[in-house]
Amino acid sequence: MKDKIAIITGGSRGLGRNAALHLTRRGVGVVLTYRSGRDEAQSVVAEIAAGGGKAVALELSVGDTKSYPAFIGTLAATLQETWGRGDFDFLVNNAGIGISTAFSDTSEEQFDQLLDVHFRGMFFLTQHLLPLLANGGRILNVSTGLARFTLPGFAAYAAMKGAVEVLTRYLAKELGPRRITVNVLAPGAIETDFGGAVVRDNAEINGFLAAQTALGRVGLPDDIGGVVAALLSDESGWINGQRIEASGGMFL
Numbered sequence: 001m002k003d004k005i006a007i008i009t010g011g012s013r014g015l016g017r018n019a020a021l022h023l024t025r026r027g028v029g030v031v032l033t034y035r036s037g038r039d040e041a042q043s044v045v046a047e048i049a050a051g052g053g054k055a056v057a058l059e060l061s062v063g064d065t066k067s068y069p070a071f072i073g074t075l076a077a078t079l080q081e082t083w084g085r086g087d088f089d090f091l092v093n094n095a096g097i098g099i100s101t102a103f104s105d106t107s108e109e110q111f112d113q114l115l116d117v118h119f120r121g122m123f124f125l126t127q128h129l130l131p132l133l134a135n136g137g138r139i140l141n142v143s144t145g146l147a148r149f150t151l152p153g154f155a156a157y158a159a160m161k162g163a164v165e166v167l168t169r170y171l172a173k174e175l176g177p178r179r180i181t182v183n184v185l186a187p188g189a190i191e192t193d194f195g196g197a198v199v200r201d202n203a204e205i206n207g208f209l210a211a212q213t214a215l216g217r218v219g220l221p222d223d224i225g226g227v228v229a230a231l232l233s234d235e236s237g238w239i240n241g242q243r244i245e246a247s248g249g250m251f252l
Contacts, residue, residue: 188247
């Protein structure tokens with residue numbers, strides 16, 4: 001994986017940050033995007049540099065498709081200036097927002113927020129990035145265990161991720177001639193600040209989810225970052241069009 005370059009959306013915190021750290025330890029250069037947390041993003045870049053890796057943080061609002069042309073221009077210039085390349089190898093579509101509300105209470109505004117970031121944005125950002133993605137590259141879309149099992153309050157969120165999982169198979173088929181593999185990673189409950197940090201900070205919820213998990217605990221960011229690195233490794237090149245759940249065995 002050395003000398004490869006990865007784009008990780010939403011890489012300033014949580015699972016995106018952890019994936020960036022795991023990849024840079026394997027010699028992968030990383031461009032991580034952030035929406036508003038510039039200081040957080042620069043902290044990740046500094047941490048990677050301190051460990052001998054190379055990373056750059058670029059601002060991007062995944063939910064704003066009108067911003068993509070300017071972002072692509074900045075990205076192309078950054079790739080050339082930082083790595084002397086005009087393309088990159090891995091795209092990790094990780095950026096997301098957490099909105100938990102009952103189906104009957106979900107507003108159109110909430111629905112559109114989820115749609116813009118989790119599906120519309122991912123769809124068209126990937127489309128815009130395809131000319132810069134090297135032949136033989138990889139796309140890894142991040143979904144959720146909630147697309148398989150169900151918990152009240154996540155109807156809209158999980159539906160968007162279900163759409164991502166279907167799209168993943170179509171991308172794998174259509175990008176096959178370019179030898180680009182496309183897979184989807186579905187994490188289970190993870191201790192991060194996502195969705196108000198309820199899994200990490202609410203002991204009752206944490207305990208309930210741990211009791212529903214075969215390995216007896218909820219996940220940690222390192223459980224996912226390692227899987228991202230493994231799925232992008234040379235050894236995983238024959239995995240294509242697949243949904244890989246990393247949940248410790250939730251709701252089996």
